[in-house]
Amino acid sequence: MSSSRSAKDFFRPLAVGAPTPLTEIPARPSRAIHFFDPSNEKMAGKIPGMVGTVDVLLGNLEDAVKADNKVAAREGLVKIGQSTEGLGGGGTTQLWTRVNALDSPWFLDDVMTLVPAIGDKLDVIMVPKVQGAEDIQYVDRLLAQLEAKAGLERPILVHAILETARGVANVEEICGASPRMQGISLGPADLAADRRMKTTRVGGGHPGYLVRQDPNPDQPDASRPTYQQDLWHYTIARMVDACAMHGIYPYYGPFGDIADVTACEDQFRNAFLLGCVGTWSLHPKQIAIANKVFSPSVEDITHARRVVAAMGDGTGAVMLDGKMEDDASLKQCLVLVRLAEELAAIDPELKKQYDAIDAPEEA
Numbered sequence: 414m415s416s417s418r419s420a421k422d423f424f425r426p427l428a429v430g431a432p433t434p435l436t437e438i439p440a441r442p443s444r445a446i447h448f449f450d451p452s453n454e455k456m457a458g459k460i461p462g463m464v465g466t467v468d469v470l471l472g473n474l475e476d477a478v479k480a481d482n483k484v485a486a487r488e489g490l491v492k493i494g495q496s497t498e499g500l501g502g503g504g505t506t507q508l509w510t511r512v513n514a515l516d517s518p519w520f521l522d523d524v525m526t527l528v529p530a531i532g533d534k535l536d537v538i539m540v541p542k543v544q545g546a547e548d549i550q551y552v553d554r555l556l557a558q559l560e561a562k563a564g565l566e567r568p569i570l571v572h573a574i575l576e577t578a579r580g581v582a583n584v585e586e587i588c589g590a591s592p593r594m595q596g597i598s599l600g601p602a603d604l605a606a607d608r609r610m611k612t613t614r615v616g617g618g619h620p621g622y623l624v625r626q627d628p629n630p631d632q633p634d635a636s637r638p639t640y641q642q643d644l645w646h647y648t649i650a651r652m653v654d655a656c657a658m659h660g661i662y663p664y665y666g667p668f669g670d671i672a673d674v675t676a677c678e679d680q681f682r683n684a685f686l687l688g689c690v691g692t693w694s695l696h697p698k699q700i701a702i703a704n705k706v707f708s709p710s711v712e713d714i715t716h717a718r719r720v721v722a723a724m725g726d727g728t729g730a731v732m733l734d735g736k737m738e739d740d741a742s743l744k745q746c747l748v749l750v751r752l753a754e755e756l757a758a759i760d761p762e763l764k765k766q767y768d769a770i771d772a773p774e775e776a
């Protein structure tokens with residue numbers, strides 16, 4: 414919770430008639446947040462057919478949409494939100510948007526158009542280039558006013574992109590700035606530019622960022638293996654801690670090398686293992702990668718259920734396959750088991766796989 418609002422006021426609506434803020438952010442599956450440009454007719458035409466195949470469809474209005482197409486993108490999103498069965502507002506696939514930055518000429522018209530037109534369908538508004546709590550607080554009050562005016566009954570949630578150095582420095586206060594905060598995504602492309610990193614890519618690693626094995630004194634001329642390191646480890650870990658502390662959800666962001674599905678899967682898996690719940694998908698072929706990576710494997714769930722069964726009342730220590738398990742490893746296993754239950758509820762194929770696991774013997 415941000416220190417700028419007292420505890421008693423934190424969950425009060427910020428405008429008379431606005432919906433009451435949620436005290437807990439729902440854990441809705443969001444393995445892939447699939448981006449599309451609503452001003453691109455071909456792409457937009459595919460959206461109704463994608464409902465039910467991906468957890469989140471996000472109409473992007475910001476970067477990657479040409480300046481001349483900003484109004485068409487906004488209007489295209491309104492049309493899609495109003496006419497697409499099963500999309501948003503409790504439908505099978507969530508509807509999100511990424512609006513333009515707060516200092517751009519388009520942000521105000523984006524929210525002033527979208528909230529009255531499709532505010533009942535929009536689950537989450539992603540805000541780019543968030544610098545500090547003050548950005549979220551501005552959006553919070555504005556949305557409350559617009560929701561009250563539109564007579565909405567459910568608050569629209571807010572998601573921030575972590576893509577400036579100041580944003581990273583302020584990530585904890587951003588997460589706690591409003592009860593609307595649903596989560597944070599890493600924005601590696603803008604963040605690299607803002608930090609003056611010497612990269613030219615949209616996410617992923619870099620072959621020059623490595624450590625080299627020490628020389629062998631007996632073979633000083635022998636070649637020395639190098640190991641590529643993860644450029645994003647620090648930022649993702651920091652984002653995960655800030656989100657967990659505030660009960661909201663962390664996500665990896667874009668992986669721009671669409672052709673390199675192997676490195677994409679690796680980057681997504683690193684984020685999953687560190688605590689992220691999902692990632693962005695920029696191209697239809699990244700949806701399957703995200704769904705695979707951000708769903709616990711059958712092997713993990715088999716093992717996790719065995720630990721849960723072996724631990725009985727959840728206290729003490731037991732040996733399983735030569736390894737010590739106790740209250741803390743049980744808690745890790747429960748994270749996986751609960752995630753599997755949430756995903757099985759919306760993904761019949763995964764449910765079949767998890768249901769096929771033999772029930773472990775009770776301790």
Ligand SMILES: CC(=O)SCCNC(=O)CCNC(=O)[C@H](O)C(C)(C)COP(=O)(O)OP(=O)(O)OC[C@H]1O[C@@H](n2cnc3c(N)ncnc32)[C@H](O)[C@@H]1OP(=O)(O)O
Pocket residue numbers: 448449450455456459473476477602603615667671694695696697
């Ligand atoms: C740093 C950041 O801010 S990242 C976030 C902003 N960037 C984005 O949102 C990018 C979104 N994605 C895209 O614009 C496109 O996928 C591109 C430019 C990367 C590649 O586009 P293309 O060259 O057309 O890809 P490709 O030819 O492989 O497309 C195959 C099919 O999928 C469709 N398609 C491509 N991307 C998408 C998408 N994101 N959603 C839905 N359909 C898509 C194409 O229209 C094409 O359809 P067709 O088979 O009927 O012709």
Ligand SMILES: O=CC(=O)O
Pocket residue numbers: 476541574576599600601602603604615616666667
């Ligand atoms: O918006 C995303 C980014 O990487 O920049």
Ligand SMILES: [Mg+2]
Pocket residue numbers: 476541576600602603
């Ligand atoms: Mg960006």
